[in-house]
Amino acid sequence: MMQNSVLPDVFTHNHLINGLCRIGLTEKADWLIREMIELGPSPNRVTYNTLIKGYCRINNIDKALYLFSTMENVGIQPNRVTCNTLVHALCNKGLLKEANKLLEEILNDDDDDENLPDLVTSTILMDGYFKNGSISQGLSLWDEMLQKGTKVDVVAYNVLIYGFCMSQEINLAYGCACEMLRKLVI
Structure with missing residues (x-):
């Protein structure tokens, strides 16, 4: 395309970056973003989120965090997708x-109520706590979610049930499953 003087738009670049990341060629995707910065079109939030997710997928959290730290330098504000991707990757590594x-830092950067941890972020953290043996922290987060009026879904309930099973609290897991069915089905 470029040999024919046709410059692909940011959407085309984002699809290329996503494809490169999915097949494990994150360094080529990174090169493509650097080329975008130099020649255009300017990368956007989706561009960076895609590459961050690519680096997280191949377990290169340091590179993902570096990209996150450089987003604002190029005038791109991280969003909830950026946050959730990084929180999930850090939890998977037991960090x-x-x-x-990171979550607190992101939330403190913007005083907008819209940036309070949402159901997805809270569920990711709760799952991380349970998988890393921090059952009390996971349950504390569940209680905090309910106190703040977060409308929990079947995924959040399943994470809680998993947490109870991990701590050998089968009766509590069963009770939670019954509560989930009662609240979400009716």
């Missing part, structure tokens, strides 16, 4: 304190 710190 729960870092995930919480």
Whole structure:
């Protein structure tokens, strides 16, 4: 396309970056973003989120966090997708304190009520706590979600049920499953 003097738009670039990341060619995707910065079109939030997710997929959290830290330098504000991707990757590596710190940092950067942790972010953190043996922190987060009036869904309930099963609390898991069916089906 470029040899024929046709410059692909940002959407085309984003699809290319996504494809490269999905097949594990994140360095080529990174190169493509650098080329976009130099030649155009300017990368957008989706561009960066796609590459961050690509680096998280291949377990290169340091590179993903570096990209996150450079987003604002190029005038792109991270969003909830950026946050959830990084929190999930940090939790998967057992870095729960870092995930919480990152979440707090992101939320403190913007005082807007819209940036309070949402159901997805809270569920990701709760799952991370349970999978890393921090059952009490996971349950504490569940209670906090309910106190804040977060409308929990079947995924959040399943994470809670999993947490109870991990802590050998089968009766509580069963009770939670019954509560989920009662609240979500009716």
